[in-house]
Amino acid sequence: MITELGHFALVLGFAIAIVQMVIPLVGAHKGWRGWMAMADPAATSQVILVGFSFLALTYAFVVSDFSLRLVFLNSHTDKPMIYKITGVWGNHEGSMLLWLLILVLFGACATWFGQGLRPEFRARVLAVQAAVSVAFYAFILFTSNPFLRLAVPPLNGQDLNPLLQDPGLAFHPPFLYLGYVGLSMSFSFAVAALMEGRVDAAWGRWVRPWTLAAWVFLTIGIGLGSWWAYYELGWGGFWFWDPVENASFMPWLFAAALLHSAIVVEKREALKSWTILLAIMAFGFSLLGTFIVRSGLLTSVHAFANDPERGVWILIILAIFMGGALTLFAARANAMRASGVFQSVSRESALVLNNILLAVSSFVVFVGTIWPLVAEMFLDRTLSVGPPFFDAAFTPFFVAICLVLPVGAMLAWKRGSLAKAARPLWPAALLAVALAGLAYALQTSRSSLGPIGVLLGVWVVAGSLVDLWSRTGRGDLAGRIRRLGRLPRGDWGKMVSHAGLGITVLAIAGHLAWQEEDIRVAREGESYAVGAYEVTLVGVREVQGPNYISTMADITMSRDGRRVATLNPEKRYYPVADMPTTEAGIRNGFWRDLYVVIGDPQTGGGWAVRTHIKPFSNWIWGGSILMALGGLISLSDRRLRVGAGAGRTARREPSDGVPAE
Structure with a gap:
């Protein structure tokens, strides 16, 4: 009975999502407040209904209800309780229900915490988010229904994949989904802005916390997956450039680029078109990752499904949303003219370079991941693209990112000076070179990988510390230390995240060179x-x-x-x-x-x-933890918190109601 109610709740949520997709959008176009207001209860109702549906499925796994086909295929009475519960999402159908739950939860969060948004803009954001939800409701109900019954219930089940019966991988998918699905909010904000033809500093301020939250969850999920691969597979490695690993890494790179690009929109009202495009691409690569994991077209040691028919459905969803968003982007590109100008040597230019390097490195990973499929389909050749390609093609771009990062962070906005920015960094550069030389002298092999990793890692870590210290201004040491404690949390979060990146780079290079x-x-x-x-x-x-x-x-x-x-x-x-x-x-x-x-x-x-x-x-995962921690610290900064500044903006611009810098 409970499972039937869970199925009914899912169908009812589907109907409400269709209403939320249509009515608020019409209301925003016509200026009808009542129609726009319908998005709020619809979004909250979906969370309740899909949450109940997910709990009903969880109950079936806990009590070993083998009349449910999904429980029979993925559980067993002898399985420990923790893996009965995690088995809910340790399969295709259950994981897609978790995906949908997170999707509607993010939509509801936009309702609960988005009261400072203009009603028309919020209605459009929630309508776009509902449209994504409708697609996944349909995908689940018509191709991946988790509530299918068996005519004759068996006495026991077939058990969960043993590789998934592990704490690391049990919690790895939920964090990845929080990251994947979190990028849907950035996508919804981008499409809503394209509908209005308006991207400004307020938009940049609002999109940043959603993107940052998604990036933090992706970082944790990727770190958990790497840790699991290290101790569970027995291959002795932490990263294998597996298609499923790449599927999460590509949107992580785009999300990092989007984070930095949104800063330029907020501070300088520049890079508007580029930032919108990044928001679309970040979510697009999340959908692409879902296609890779579930289509069965690319082989992976931990893909969820091997069903090309389901993969076609996901490909259709990808084509509809990416095609529609990019078409709208092309139509509205002229309306997103940048109002801020900057010199070629400036913080803005450094962030542009950062964006280009991150985006290109993501496309390199994409090409290496998808090329075996392209070769088989169009060249009738069976190819395998492994770590040698990715190491050779990806590494130079990330080396460039590490070299540029400390200097770019020190440059002034609008017009900067390389000499002035580099002057405080000389101690960091000398320390990095000295430790790299020491590493080269002490190592038994003559490989340059380890010393270069030490150089880059120490340069990034020390550079991030210098950047934070420089924000305390001038004066006596005691005064600067006091000001250090009063710096905004966003500055501390930036330092911790960049330091985590440097530690990870150092650890990976040392791990590979000296093992x-x-x-x-x-x-x-x-x-x-x-x-x-x-x-x-x-x-x-x-x-x-x-x-x-x-x-x-x-x-x-x-x-x-x-x-x-x-x-x-x-x-x-x-x-x-x-x-x-x-x-x-x-x-x-x-x-x-x-x-x-x-x-x-x-x-x-x-x-x-x-x-x-x-x-x-352990430094590899320690660096990942620091990167995620830095993101969380930044999220706690009121300047980046969702809804921050709404009151001030409402006083300054009564007709707008959107936080502005």
């Missing part, structure tokens, strides 16, 4: 050396898990005769799913990780064992 690896067949009781460590395979035993059987190794690692770690790598077998997984044994450390994987037993005796010494591993 050590040993692959061998080891017998129980045998010891061998890897770097400065002595590794001993003490024994291998079978362990019974809650819903799996584990082959677990006991491996000790010693240094200078002193045991530093006992690791327990596993190979798990899930009988219901008939699928094995790998659980690496990891000893985390501040400077390095000890990483061991147990393989299959060998014909001549012994076990395949892979041992890694991985420097700076």
Whole structure:
């Protein structure tokens, strides 16, 4: 009964979304306040209805209602409760329902926190957001209904994919969806602005918090996915340029570009057309990522679905919204003339360069991701584009971003001076060069990757600190320290995010350049050396898990005769799913990780064992955490908070009601 009510709530939400898509838009065009006001209760009603539908599906998973086809395919009575709950979105249909829930929640947030917007503009934003919702309601109800029943309920289910029965990947999809779907708000603001033919500083102020929130969620989601790949897949890496990884990375790059471009719109009323285009492209690449994950056209180790027919539906949604938005953009481009001018050496120019580098690097990732499909369809060739291409094609653009970032942040608005901006950065540059030279002198290999990574990472981190310190003005040290504590949170958030980027760059370069690896067949009781460590395979035993059987190794690692770690790598077998997984044994450390994987037993005796010494591993995710934390700090700044300044603007411009700089 509850599942039927959940299905009915979804259908009712679909009908309300259609009303929200049409009525407020007509009201905004005609100036009818009552019709425009209908968007508010419609948006709130959708959250309630879709939320109830999602809870009904969750209830079916918790009680193991195998009369529901989705529960039968993705659950089992022996599965731990946490994975019964996360199994709700560990499949195509449930994950799309979560996607829709987040989509209508963002629309409702625009209602709840958007009272400072002009009624006509808010009505258009909510109508566009409802149009996106209508498309995904239809997609779920007509192609991916999570409430389909089985005529004869089985006694038990087929279990969830064992790779998804892990805390890291359990919470990785929701954060990604919050990022993907959050960009729909930027898209809705862009299309609404195109409908009105008006983009100003107020628009830039309003679009920034939505984009920043989406970027923060994407950062957390990508970090969780990277962390999961590192310890779960057993390949010893954190990033493999997998199509699904690329699907989240491309909108992350566009969202970063949009964030910086919106600053120029807000501060200088320039780059209007470019910022609108970025908002459209950011959400477009989110939809493209959804297509890649669910179409089955590109192979991935963690794609949700393998159904080209569903992929065609998503491709149609992508074509409708991107085609419509770009057509509207072409028609209204002349109405978005920039009123602010700036010199070629200025903060605005640096942000333009930042935008170009981020956008081009995203297109490089797109080309590498989609090229195997293009080659197969049009050239009748089977190709594989792997890490060597991405490393060679993507890295130069990101190196340029790191080099430009500290100097660009120090330039003045409108008209700047490179000499004046670079003068405070000399200590940061000297520190970066000195530490890079030290790294080159200490390393055993002659690779330049590690020292270059140290150079770029320290340059970005130190540059961000210098930028923050420069905002305290002149005067005695005590006075500047006091002013440092009174700086806006947005300045602190910017520093923390940029520092997180620098730490991540340094960590990735050091991780790749200085890691050590040993692959061998080891017998129980045998010891061998890897770097400065002595590794001993003490024994291998079978362990019974809650819903799996584990082959677990006991491996000790010693240094200078002193045991530093006992690791327990596993190979798990899930009988219901008939699928094995790998659980690496990891000893985390501040400077390095000890990483061991147990393989299959060998014909001549012994076990395949892979041992890694991985420097700076935790710095990679530490940098990601800092980037997300910086975004959250900036969101807490009242200047960037949704609705901030509405009252002031209402007093200054009674007919507008939009916050302005």
